[in-house]
Amino acid sequence: MNKKQQTQLITQLKANHQPARRPPMLLTVSKLESVGNSLMRVYLSGDPLLGFPIDSHAYHIKVFLPLPHQTQPDLPYLEKGKVMWPSKQNKPITRTYTVKKFDPTTLTLQVEFALHDHPGPACDWVKQCQIGDKLGVAGPGGPYPILAPADWHILAGDITAIPAIIALIENMPPNQHADVFLEVKHKQDIQKLNVSECINVTWLVKKNNQPSLLIEQTINAIKPEFAESVSAFIGGEHSQVVAIRDTLKQKYNLNKSLLYAVPYWANGQNEEQYHQARHVVMDEEY
Ligand SMILES: Cc1cc2nc3c(=O)[nH]c(=O)nc-3n(C[C@H](O)[C@H](O)[C@H](O)COP(=O)(O)OP(=O)(O)OC[C@H]3O[C@@H](n4cnc5c(N)ncnc54)[C@H](O)[C@@H]3O)c2cc1C
Numbered sequence: 001m002n003k004k005q006q007t008q009l010i011t012q013l014k015a016n017h018q019p020a021r022r023p024p025m026l027l028t029v030s031k032l033e034s035v036g037n038s039l040m041r042v043y044l045s046g047d048p049l050l051g052f053p054i055d056s057h058a059y060h061i062k063v064f065l066p067l068p069h070q071t072q073p074d075l076p077y078l079e080k081g082k083v084m085w086p087s088k089q090n091k092p093i094t095r096t097y098t099v100k101k102f103d104p105t106t107l108t109l110q111v112e113f114a115l116h117d118h119p120g121p122a123c124d125w126v127k128q129c130q131i132g133d134k135l136g137v138a139g140p141g142g143p144y145p146i147l148a149p150a151d152w153h154i155l156a157g158d159i160t161a162i163p164a165i166i167a168l169i170e171n172m173p174p175n176q177h178a179d180v181f182l183e184v185k186h187k188q189d190i191q192k193l194n195v196s197e198c199i200n201v202t203w204l205v206k207k208n209n210q211p212s213l214l215i216e217q218t219i220n221a222i223k224p225e226f227a228e229s230v231s232a233f234i235g236g237e238h239s240q241v242v243a244i245r246d247t248l249k250q251k252y253n254l255n256k257s258l259l260y261a262v263p264y265w266a267n268g269q270n271e272e273q274y275h276q277a278r279h280v281v282m283d284e285e286y
Helices: 003-015 121-127 164-171 214-219 238-252 271-283
Strands: 025-035 037-045 060-066 077-079 082-084 091-100 101-102 108-114 134-141 151-156 179-183 200-203 228-237 259-265
Touching: 025 108, 037 121, 037 238, 060 108, 060 121, 091 108, 091 121, 091 164, 091 271, 108 121, 108 164, 108 214, 151 164, 151 214, 164 228, 179 214, 200 214, 200 238, 214 238, 238 259, 238 271, 259 271
Parallel strands: 151 179, 151 228, 179 200, 228 259
Antiparallel strands: 025 037, 025 134, 037 108, 060 091, 060 134, 077 082, 101 108
8 A cells, every 4th residue: 555545545534433422431340350560451341331332442541530538430421512520529530541442242341550650540549449349431532543554553652552552453454564562561561462473563671770672673663665654553651652753753754644652651740740741742743
């Protein structure tokens, strides 16, 4: 597929995509599963998931966490298409996560939370989470298509983007070519994946005192000779995402619809502090 065909296909896909705005849902934790040392897979179930989009893997959701005085969060609701929030003292803490998988037969969403070392409401919630706990969820959302069609894809990220990247590559048609770079802190975090042989996955285990190889490896991935078109998906810590994005967009002449580059978190800042700066990165035109 050359660049012109790629652009036409993306325009067609966008035109056929009409997402409906769904009200926030109160879901129940139905199962918990450790994935290596650094992720907790949370199964969230409930009737409000009826009609949730089947192909929503890798798209993001907002989670609404209960406050310390609550056992379940007070949810915002939609009124005439507008989001109405509970009063200030009951406004839930909001964080962004990813749909790893949605099973419409059991009405269950899988979401994987990174178990990081800093105090944070979402991480703290998942560390003490039990079956039966309640969580609010809104979405899914994200640019469409989240990974643009191309002859060759580059995907890279840290533990926070691993759920999205694995969801994307495990759902790729068998003839799709991709180079994938996943950075983790422990070798126990390396997962056995169900991907086609056209997808090369490199796991990078980075100990705390070692430099990261994620940027270097990703920007130096070797484009296959047959590839006329490229697309990329980059998620993770702010400085890594911005560095990889800036190089890839130059190197392969990628515009925004071909390059998903979203900083998922920023060192030393919580979500409320970082939110604005993320939008500055995401709103840049290219
Ligand atoms: C589109 C999108 C999709 C995302 N999908 C996922 C997902 O599927 N799984 C997932 O785990 N995260 C995901 N994230 C990232 C997640 O929203 C952030 O990591 C969030 O800050 C975690 O909230 P918290 O309450 O634990 O920490 P916060 O209260 O936001 O932050 C507290 C402290 O922890 C630090 N911190 C936050 N995250 C990390 C981390 N991963 N490692 C080390 N330190 C950290 C902050 O710098 C801060 O110092 C996604 C983000 C976006 C924008």
